[in-house]
Amino acid sequence: MAYDPYYIGGGGPTIQHQHYNYDTGINTLFISGLPDDVKPREIHNLFRRRPGFDSCQLNHQSAIAALQSLNGVRFDPETGASLHIELARSNSRRKRGPAGGPYVVIDKRQKTKTGAQEISSDDGDEDHNEQYENDDASSKKGDIANTMSGDTAVDSDGAGVATDEHTEKTIDVGDHACSTLFIANLGPNCTEDELKQVLSLYPGFNMLKLCARSGMPVAFADFEKVEQAAEAMQSLQESSLPSSDRGGMHIEYARSKMRKR
């Protein structure tokens, strides 16, 4: 890929007004020039103060602004490595808690040795300076690494596209759709509260019923509308709760809608 020559130098960001067509509606940035050992949280720190930054997503305008202000920025003072940022070819579609805050992330990845990290937004504002080149991310404690999966946002091989996901907005509701969900494959230690906590992140969530009576617990989660149930199902499918000692949850539409009251 032909990189335009870009600014490498000390000091702040260089506004390199490339001959870009920003009129694409794309709000995902493709970032290359990152060192191999870049950590997700470093990227986070880079963007966290950019208006419109949304965990890993920005709206279009903000993405352009972030692009322009960060493009060419020296990322690693040691090596002089600088960022090269362009619009991604298509938007990434993060799987994330809807409507929820920026860092509502259900980590669907396999467990790492670090185990259960958090979700916390860790707004530790250690340094308030706007100078990212001093943003020595690697020395801070706290970990928001789980907020980015790294597969999409940071493609450090520099070859890939920034996204692999399709962009359809419509979520198909399917056949035996029901606004109540049936949830199985919960661990034996799953609690109603824990599950409720997760489900509450989804719009339209009504109530939860956990049945542990025979063997492994199963749960019924009621939503306002089928579309909302579908959304939650799609997004939570196969994800594991912290309490889980097995694979992810199996979620289906319940056979019948939960009784009111």
Next chain:
DNA sequence: AGCACA
């Protein structure tokens, strides 16, 4: 594959 409450 496992679907209750009334």
